[in-house]
Amino acid sequence: MNRLAFLCLLLVFFVCPTCAQETTPIAKPVAKLAPTFAQHLTSLWNPNRGLLLAACPADKADRPLGTEDRSAETLSAWLAQSRNRLRVFGKLSAINDARRSLDIARPELSAEDFGGRDGESAASDTSLFLASLTYPQWQKMASPNGLGKLDLKKGEQQTLWEAVIPNPFVVERRHVSRRTLPEEVRRLTDSERQQVRLRIKLIGDVFAKLTARKGMFPVLFHKNRYERWHADESHLELETEETWNETPVAKKMLAAYQERENTILARTNVPPLPRAVNSEKFAATITLSPGPQNERLTIAAVLERIRVATGQEIHCHPVLAKYVVVTAGTTRPVRAWDALRAVLFSTGTALRVLPPVATGEQPVLLLTPSVEPLGRREGRKNDKMLAESQEGYVAEEQIFARIAAMNVAELFQFDADDPLPLNGELRERVFAASRRSGERNTWEGLLKVRPTELPQSAQHEITRSARRLAESYRPPGPDDEGHDYRVSTATVKVNCFPCLAYIVPGSGELAGEVDGDSPAPLSEWLPSKEDDPAPVTPDGRVLIVAPETPAEAATIVRSAIVAKSRELWVEAAPPTLSAAIQEAAGRMPVRAVVSLLRVSQDTPKSLPRDVNIYGEVSRDWLVPDDSAVIDRAVAHVREVAQIGGLAGIVLRDIAPPGYRGARTEKYKEMYRTGDVNYEYGSGRLLGYTLRHRRAFAIAFGHDPADTTIGDPSGDEGVAELFFDRADTAERYSSWYVDRMQTLWESVRKSAGTLPLLVEGEGVFRRQSEPPRDGLAYFLPWDTAEQPAPPLPDLFRSDWFMSPPVPDGKRALAVIVGNRETVLPATELVRRLKRDRKPEETVLDLTDRKRPHVAGLLRDLVRAANPTVDERH
Numbered sequence: 082m083n084r085l086a087f088l089c090l091l092l093v094f095f096v097c098p099t100c101a102q103e104t105t106p107i108a109k110p111v112a113k114l115a116p117t118f119a120q121h122l123t124s125l126w127n128p129n130r131g132l133l134l135a136a137c138p139a140d141k142a143d144r145p146l147g148t149e150d151r152s153a154e155t156l157s158a159w160l161a162q163s164r165n166r167l168r169v170f171g172k173l174s175a176i177n178d179a180r181r182s183l184d185i186a187r188p189e190l191s192a193e194d195f196g197g198r199d200g201e202s203a204a205s206d207t208s209l210f211l212a213s214l215t216y217p218q219w220q221k222m223a224s225p226n227g228l229g230k231l232d233l234k235k236g237e238q239q240t241l242w243e244a245v246i247p248n249p250f251v252v253e254r255r256h257v258s259r260r261t262l263p264e265e266v267r268r269l270t271d272s273e274r275q276q277v278r279l280r281i282k283l284i285g286d287v288f289a290k291l292t293a294r295k296g297m298f299p300v301l302f303h304k305n306r307y308e309r310w311h312a313d314e315s316h317l318e319l320e321t322e323e324t325w326n327e328t329p330v331a332k333k334m335l336a337a338y339q340e341r342e343n344t345i346l347a348r349t350n351v352p353p354l355p356r357a358v359n360s361e362k363f364a365a366t367i368t369l370s371p372g373p374q375n376e377r378l379t380i381a382a383v384l385e386r387i388r389v390a391t392g393q394e395i396h397c398h399p400v401l402a403k404y405v406v407v408t409a410g411t412t413r414p415v416r417a418w419d420a421l422r423a424v425l426f427s428t429g430t431a432l433r434v435l436p437p438v439a440t441g442e443q444p445v446l447l448l449t450p451s452v453e454p455l456g457r458r459e460g461r462k463n464d465k466m467l468a469e470s471q472e473g474y475v476a477e478e479q480i481f482a483r484i485a486a487m488n489v490a491e492l493f494q495f496d497a498d499d500p501l502p503l504n505g506e507l508r509e510r511v512f513a514a515s516r517r518s519g520e521r522n523t524w525e526g527l528l529k530v531r532p533t534e535l536p537q538s539a540q541h542e543i544t545r546s547a548r549r550l551a552e553s554y555r556p557p558g559p560d561d562e563g564h565d566y567r568v569s570t571a572t573v574k575v576n577c578f579p580c581l582a583y584i585v586p587g588s589g590e591l592a593g594e595v596d597g598d599s600p601a602p603l604s605e606w607l608p609s610k611e612d613d614p615a616p617v618t619p620d621g622r623v624l625i626v627a628p629e630t631p632a633e634a635a636t637i638v639r640s641a642i643v644a645k646s647r648e649l650w651v652e653a654a655p656p657t658l659s660a661a662i663q664e665a666a667g668r669m670p671v672r673a674v675v676s677l678l679r680v681s682q683d684t685p686k687s688l689p690r691d692v693n694i695y696g697e698v699s700r701d702w703l704v705p706d707d708s709a710v711i712d713r714a715v716a717h718v719r720e721v722a723q724i725g726g727l728a729g730i731v732l733r734d735i736a737p738p739g740y741r742g743a744r745t746e747k748y749k750e751m752y753r754t755g756d757v758n759y760e761y762g763s764g765r766l767l768g769y770t771l772r773h774r775r776a777f778a779i780a781f782g783h784d785p786a787d788t789t790i791g792d793p794s795g796d797e798g799v800a801e802l803f804f805d806r807a808d809t810a811e812r813y814s815s816w817y818v819d820r821m822q823t824l825w826e827s828v829r830k831s832a833g834t835l836p837l838l839v840e841g842e843g844v845f846r847r848q849s850e851p852p853r854d855g856l857a858y859f860l861p862w863d864t865a866e867q868p869a870p871p872l873p874d875l876f877r878s879d880w881f882m883s884p885p886v887p888d889g890k891r892a893l894a895v896i897v898g899n900r901e902t903v904l905p906a907t908e909l910v911r912r913l914k915r916d917r918k919p920e921e922t923v924l925d926l927t928d929r930k931r932p933h934v935a936g937l938l939r940d941l942v943r944a945a946n947p948t949v950d951e952r953h
Contacts, residue, residue, distance in 0.1 A: 114145070116145065116146060117142065117144060118141055119142050119409075123410075126409040126410050127410075128410040131411055131413075132172065132173050132408055132410045132413070133174050133409040133410050134369065134407070134408055135427055136404045136424065139403060139405045142377060142405050168423075171415060171418075173369075173420060175424075177428075204473060204476035204480055206241060206244035207600045208476075208480045209241055210238075210241040210245050211484060211600065212483060213241060218233070219281075222279060222281050226584070228280070229276070229279075246277055246279070246583075250274045250277065250585075251267070252588055253267075254266075267588065273586050273587070277585055278583070279582075279583060280584055281493060282495065282496065283493045283494060283579060284495070284577065284580045285301070285495070285499070285501035285503060285511075286575075287301035287539065288527065288574045288576070289568035289569060289570050289574075290572075291565075292569050293565050294565070298550070300550070300568060302500075355434040358444075358446065359391075362392060362417075363421065366390065367417050368414050369412065378405065379403055379405055380401055380404045380405075380406065381397070386420075387417045387420065387421060395421070396445065396446065396447045396778050397430075398783050399781070404428065406424075425448070428448070431450070432448065433449040433452060433784065434447075435774055435775045435778060445775045445779060448782075450787055454694065454786030456786045457786065478605075481605040485605060485606055489606065490607050495577075501535070501577070503575070503577055507534065510528050511577055512607060515607065516604055516609075526603075527575060529573075531573075532570055547568050550566045550567055550568055578603045618644070619644040619645075619924055619941060620644060620645045621645060621919030623922075624926055625650040625652065625674060625895070625923060625925045625926060626927065627651075627653060627926075628651065628661065629657070631656055631661075632660075634653060635664040636946055637941075638665050639946060640944065640946060641941070642668055642669055647669075647919075647920060648670045648672065649665065649669055649670070649671050650672045650673075650674045650731050651674060652673075652676065652733075655720055659724055662727060663726075665726075667726075670728035671728055672729045672731050673724070673731065675717060675733070677705075677824065678737060679733075680699075680703060687709070688709055689704045689709075689710070689770075690703060692767065692769050692770045693769055694766065702734075703737075705737060705820055705824050706821070706823060711824050711827055714824060716831075718828050718832050722832050729836035729837065729838065730832050730837050730838070731859065734840070735825065735840055738767055739767045740821055741872060768785070768820070773785070777816060822869070825839075826865075826869070829869070830865045837862040839859065839870060839872065841857065856894055856896065856909065858894050859893050859895075860872065860892055893923050894909070894915065895925050896915075896925075897909070897924045906937075
């Protein structure tokens with residue numbers, strides 16, 4: 082019995098713990114959740130110090146912080162660790178959680194940082210060196226042995242040679258299939274560098290047309306260029322990065338960028354509220370406690386509480402308005418003045434005041450990146466850069482005009498083993514194509530040939546390259562656009578250009594370049610020839626004229642009829658216009674030209690002129706949405722429409738620069754309407770009147786003068802990140818187009834049933850003065866019931882190909898004397914491919930100050946009226 086009891090006791094000891102483990106699980110320790118930004122801030126803040134405020138994106142406020150972000154045990158340590166700063170405003174403290182701000186003092190890159198000669202000369206060292214060479218020296222440089230320092234005169238020539246030959250001079254042998262080895266990098270000694278010779282020769286490229294899409298693709302490169310696709314080939318190349326980094330200008334730029342990256346936000350003085358703000362009103366108090374449902378307080382809600390307390394509305398960018406305000410400590414009321422300054426500090430913004438325009442208006446208060454509009458600051462820098470670059474372009478043109486007059490291009494040759502050795506008649510054809518183009522980087526400068534016209538070496542390379550491109554084809558997949566560079570080689574386009582190369586002692590000719598492949602395109606090396614096409618004639622074309630008297634109008638009409646012009650568009654006062662219609666007597670259609678917004682001699686001074694981003698008043702353009710301007714335009718069109726026998730009205734100058742919307746149809750984000758952009762020159766874009774800026778700020782919380790060039794930058798900085806966005810630019814663009822609608826619709830109604838043509842505009846860059854070319858086109862607006870036709874501005878950064886123009890069936894291109902272009906008629910006709918379509922071109926003869934316009938108008942009148950006075 083005792084034994085049985087002992088066994089039962091053992092069973093209890095062994096079984097019961099097991100049962101207990103199955104029925105009563107052991108509780109695991111609960112993992113400690115990482116605190117959020119708001120919680121961590123509260124844990125570090127001493128409530129006895131009052132209220133703490135920090136503004137941040139909504140998702141950041143409640144986002145758990147990592148161990149690194151919350152490693153500090155005190156607020157001071159956290160502020161120092163995260164590079165933030167704390168400021169006190171009365172009973173309120175604020176943290177700026179932005180790493181950068183536009184109002185802090187920091188080095189800004191100026192235009193001087195981008196120039197290396199400190200104003201000595203606008204031309205490059207290479208161009209100045211080439212300009213100093215004599216014809217015998219050109220002969221040496223075009224030979225296989227090249228030109229050395231001892232071949233130059235002591236003094237200026239050898240000084241320029243020193244500027245052209247890099248120092249230090251580092252040569253690297255590069256491989257396509259593997260990395261460069263250390264032993265394949267050679268740094269020339271000073272003695273070796275003095276023996277370097279400079280050679281100029283011709284190299285060529287061949288392009289073929291892509292079969293599956295528009296465009297051309299290279300199928301043959303020069304033998305030493307790095308684009309060679311043969312995996313086992315190598316080539317010598319000048320290592321320029323080290324050279325660039327060691328120049329004084331580069332060091333200064335790099336130091337400035339480094340300083341910018343390392344800037345710590347430390348505002349010692351927060352800008353006070355502007356004088357236009359009634360400080361007595363801002364003495365009222367508000368609370369910064371969460372909303373009634375305990376939701377996060379936003380910047381918009383804080384500004385609304387300030388408005389309720391002070392009666393003063395403050396606007397801000399919609400993105401900034403959604404930022405939340407994180408608070409810690411006491412929630413007692415604070416002065417609106419202190420709350421506003423704390424918000425400005427915490428967001429890295431400033432309070433800008435747009436003063437009243439009319440009596441009874443209140444100032445518009447706006448949270449902005451800085452007190453000064455960003456566009457003005459960018460514009461000043463770009464103005465300087467534009468002026469310097471244009472000075473350089475002019476200097477380079479003058480230099481190469483002198484070089485071309487020496488006809489040194491006849492000395493340039495291809496290497497004997499070049500894959501594209503153009504010689505004889507084929508070389509002359511390529512030269513002629515380049516001369517006709519007269520521009521850099523244009524397909525029109527290439528010669529179209531069949532591959533069989535090229536040497537065997539080039540044919541073999543083209544065939545192999547086309548085969549490689551076909552083999553690399555990959556159809557589009559679900560995650561990419563594939564890879565398709567298949568080409569057609571039935572015909573190809575050939576190009577050649579001068580190349581400056583180094584001959585390095587012990588290494589042979591270097592495949593690197595001086596100032597790129599060439600300091601100038603081939604066309605600038607060639608002397609001009611008297612083979613230009615005949616001037617554009619008025620036969621079959623429309624003429625735009627501006628007679629000053631009825632007698633002159635009658636003379637011009639008779640001349641146009643004799644010249645067999647198609648139509649006459651007359652820009653003149655009603656009596657002069659009537660004289661032209663009477664003289665035409667139905668033998669030729671006459672349309673009236675009406676300038677809606679451009680200032681003329683009879684424009685009343687009381688009508689408001691438009692303003693650019695600097696606040697400078699335009700001398701040429703009226704404000705399009707001003708009621709007095711609209712009334713005057715309507716009255717003018719109505720008066721003209723009542724003249725009998727009129728074939729229609731042509732509306733010109735219908736929108737000032739800056740009102741047409743985005744400057745390009747494709748890739749809008751690259752060209753923002755509000756930009757102060759050296760592509761156009763900062764003085765060109767208008768629409769920055771104080772009334773416009775106020776209206777836009779009230780509607781959208783954003784000053785259009787803050788739209789800047791480039792992509793937004795900054796980490797979490799509000800000021801830099803949210804005042805330069807594509808959506809803002811789009812909104813700005815649409816808003817300014819809308820400013821034109823009342824004027825256009827009112828003018829269309831005043832024209833009655835007369836046919837109407839409205840002027841569109843095309844804008845183009847040139848690399849020399851003047852920097853901007855333009856052409857105009859005209860689209861019909863048939864009836865007042867129809868909306869205004871879309872008038873996209875046409876823009877390219879260069880004359881890369883023929884200028885894009887609207888559908889030729891509906892549009893007429895203005896090609897001579899247009900206010901925005903200096904190109905001659907023959908050049909524009911050729912580029913627009915309207916050589917044999919006179920009915921699609923218009924000759925603008927209104928500006929007699931242009932020599933080619935004055936000459937054409939004089940010859941036109943003399944042909945029909947031999948006894949007419951010279952001035953006609």
